[in-house]
Amino acid sequence: MPKTSENPYVVQPVMKALKVLELVARHGHEIALTAVSKELRIPKTTTFRYLQTLSAAGFLDHNRATDRYTLGPQMRSIARADASVSKIRALARPAMTELMHEFNETVNLAVKGNGTIVYIDLIEANRSLRMQARIGDSHPMHSTALGKAILAFLPEAERQRQLDLPLTERTGRTLLEREEIERQLRQVARTGYATEMGENEDGAMCIGAPILDEHGYPVAALSISAPLMRMPHSLAAKAGARLREIAAGISAHLGSQPAAV
Amino acid sequence: MPKTSENPYVVQPVMKALKVLELVARHGHEIALTAVSKELRIPKTTTFRYLQTLSAAGFLDHNRATDRYTLGPQMRSIARADASVSKIRALARPAMTELMHEFNETVNLAVKGNGTIVYIDLIEANRSLRMQARIGDSHPMHSTALGKAILAFLPEAERQRQLDLPLTERTGRTLLEREEIERQLRQVARTGYATEMGENEDGAMCIGAPILDEHGYPVAALSISAPLMRMPHSLAAKAGARLREIAAGISAHLGSQPAAV
DNA sequence: GATCGAATTCCGCAACACGAAACCCTTGTT
DNA sequence: AACAAGGGTTTCGTGTTGCGGAATTCGATC
Structure with a gap:
């Protein structure tokens, strides 16, 4: 293959396999090895290997009965997850701006990752003290x-x-006792919002409320974070109530029943 | 890498690149090279190459400002196309069954491919004569x-x-003259359905009507195919009208305005 | 301006992806 | 029922090319 003066860091097997993936995906329905091979002018053996690999990774689905390939669950699942995140971000944005103005503190939006939370949006209060998170960062759940x-x-x-899972200690105040954590979580389930005081970052605190999808599953959470000194108990309670209210509104837009808690 | 006794046809670079793709996609927002590398325990250089390749193929998006990666347009486009095809198939199925019973001939559903049409569903009339298409087959447009x-x-x-594009000659009756084809297409635009007589397969004919999406773009088409001998002009006209009507109904479900034609 | 972390680039090596051909199915044909 | 044909799998020897450590550049931050 002459390989045009493209990006020298392109790994050819990967690139060609992606072409196979694209062809199969765009085909609209099951397609057989030979057809893919002919269409892309990639030798049968190589095409075979790519189809196997793509199927093993779940990006394609191999129908053993007809020996043909279709788009796999992995692609649909990723697409769904992405659409869901985009939707949550779009729904949350106006409410986040509102919250930021109301309390003049930074407002964060995060989704549940695998064992962690991932910040997908945040609106900073333009106060002097710098806050901790950046979009894309992962933090521990606990x-x-x-x-x-x-x-x-x-x-x-x-x-x-x-x-x-092993619970990492972020600061001296990070909760590590299973009992203590579970007690707090029961409390959170009752009040509808969670509080954290210097457990993740020294001198900082955060109040968060869950966003539930149509199955009542907590896909994301909304929070207000502030320096400990700026957030007395009374204000924190008020912020918690507002967060719970606003998060519930977003949940409702995702199809969640506002029913029993 | 110990490589468990997995499928021996798995191409490692491809598999590892897919893992990178999945990680980035599921992350929910921009993620940097080093983070991916650490998370997956793949050396930085290699990870870099995969990210470059995935971005070059459009599966990821490389934000040059922050030097971080997100899900790319290719993934979203594929997902959208897939969802659209699934939707069309689901919407069309009952109408196809109905049509098949009404005319007792095979009913076909195809989407527009790149320069071809691809059959995505068909319901066969259980008459003796075998028909030509199979799900997944591509045929020329003209x-x-x-x-x-x-x-x-x-x-x-x-x-x-x-x-x-070069127009392939499928049978002696296949239209090859640009003028003749364009004349027919204007006719089709007026009547709302197209007819083909032995131009694709000797002795077989077909009548088709377009399915339009919300932009009025013809994403798919519905057709009835039969042996030439079984479909006299009068019946063909009747079938054309029914097809147009049913296809319009499906188009309406896709958000197409039934307005001007 | 110095320092640090992160992203690129370089380079030599050998792992491993490649593809021709052989093999083995299943399907349709006479 | 045997045969042919087409498509999928397996084998195997070759040399391409992907790999990753280390050096380098880039761009923040103090």
């Missing part, structure tokens, strides 16, 4: 208000699995 | 009623580009 809000609304089995 | 129905409703520029 040391953040965002994570605790999510943990409290997770199905029992998944919450247990989550807490079985 | 020699099928399905393709002509789509061509007639394509934006002018794209139709011209389409007809500039």
Whole structure:
């Protein structure tokens, strides 16, 4: 292959396999090895290997009966996850701006990752003190208000699995006792919002409320973070109530029943 | 890498690149090279190459400002296309069954591919004569009623580009003259359905009507195919009218305005 | 301006992806 | 029922090219 003066860092097997993936995906329905091979002018053996690899990774689906390939679950799942995140971000943005103005503190939006939370949006209060998170950052579940809000609304089995993982100590105040954490989570489930005081970052605190999807599953959480000194108990309670209210509004837009908690 | 006794046909670079793709996609927002590298335990250089390749293919998006990666347009586009095809198939199925019973002939559903049409569903009449298409097959646009129905409703520029491609001769009756084809397409645009007589397969004919999306773009077409001998002109006209009606109904479900034709 | 972390680039090596051909199915044909 | 044909799998020897450590550049931050 002459390989045009393209990016020298392109790994050819990967590139060609992606072409195969694209062809199969765009085909609209099952397609056979030979057809892919002919269409892309890639030798049968090589095409075969790519189709196997793509199927093994779940990006394609291999129908053993007809020996043909279709788009796999992995692609659909990723697409769904992405659409869901985009939707949450779009829904949350106006409410976040509102919250930021109301309390003049930074407002964060995070989704549940695998054992962590990932910040997908944040609106900073333009006060002098710099805050901690950046979009794309991951933080542990158990040391953040965002994570605790999510943990409290997770199905029992998944919450247990989550807490079985080693709990990292972020600061001297990070909760590490299983009992203590579970007690707090029950509290969070009752009040509808979570609080964290210097457990993730020294001198900083955070209040978070969960965003639930149509199955009542906590897919994301909304939070307000501030220096400890600027957030007395009374204000924190007020912020918690507002967050719970606003998060519930977003949940409703995702199809969640505002029903029993 | 120990490589468990997995499928021996798995191409490692491809597999590892897919893992990178998945990680970035599921992350929910921009993620940097080093983070991916650490998370997946793949050396920085290699990870870099995969990220470059995935971005070059459009599966990821490289934000040059922050030097971070997100899900790219290719993934979203594929997902959208897939969802659209699934939707069309689901919407069309009941109508297809109905049509099949009404005329006791095979009913076909195809989407527009790149220069071809691809059968995505068909319901066979259980008559003795075997029909020609199978799900997943591609046929030329200009020699099928399905393709002509789509061509007639394509934006002018794209139709011209389409007809500039070499036109394959499927049978002695296949239309090859540009003038003749364009005359027929204008006719199709007026009547709302296309007819093909032995132009794609000797002894077989087909009648097709386009399915339009919310932009009025012909994404698919519905057709009835039969042996030439079984479909006299009068019946064909009746079938054309029914197809037009049913296809319009499906188009309406896709958000197409039933307005001007 | 100095320092640090992160992203690129370089380079030599050998792992491993490649593809021709052989093999083995299943499907349709006479 | 045997045969042919087409498509999928497997084998195997070759040399391409992907790999990753280390050096370098880039761009923040103090």
